[in-house]
Amino acid sequence: GTIKKAVEAGRFGRLTLGDAYVKWFRTQEYYDKGVWRGTWEYDGGGALMNQSIHAIDLLQWFMGPVDSVQAAAGTLAHERIEVEDTAAAVLRFTNGALGVLEGTTSVFPGFLKRLELSGDKGTVVLEEEDLKLWQFAEEQDGDSAIRKAFLSKTTSGGGASDPGAIGFHGHQLQFEDLCRALASGGSPLVDGREARKSVEIILAVYESDRTGRRVDLPLAESRREP
Helix, strand or coil: HHHHHHCCCCCCCCCEEEEEEEECCHHHHHCCCCCCCCCCCHHCCCCHHHHHHHHHHHHHHCCCEEEEEEEEEEEECCCCCCCEEEEEEEEEECCEEEEEEEEEEEEECCCCEEEEEEEEEEEEEEEEEEEEEEEECCCCCHHHHHHHCCCCCCCCCCCCCCCCCCCCHHHHHHHHHHHHHHHHCCCCCHHHHHHHHHHHHHHHHHHHHHHCCCCCCCCCCCCCCC
């Protein structure tokens, strides 16, 4: 919420660039041990749909809706899988900003998930849960405390090379929020309509890779299948 509040307060000035890098690594054994892994039917996609979707979701939440996608994807480092292990895309956001998206399970040894948000008055870099950079043209009271509070927060590899190292606390908070919504008759913080946004961006990447063309969002219903 801290980064989102900075965006809404206009601290970045005009948003110019928003990037998400999920350069992870998975062994061939990882795919071979699960018959569902690496399949369109059960996995729904590859490095983007399985491993990168949370970073993509955060990126569009911070930067706003994506207007178009130009992308390429491929299976470069694994055998016997149907889906991509490497993908790269250039995004154009509705607000005019540009962005880069990279998602892989092919990059050894695997690196922490990284989001970079920039405007003409500020930049924030988030690496997994660590705030690597929080710098604005106009320093405010509390900025130093924010930098200190979010320093060295990551306690594991975040799943960069070991899926077993992915923390559960984020999932736990989502389940707790859903339970609260059900008990109170309210709505969860992230409902199906909100979750659909990141899925649609990924499907646009797949469409762009297949056609070699720019894909505009929102997608037509006929194009919402991989």
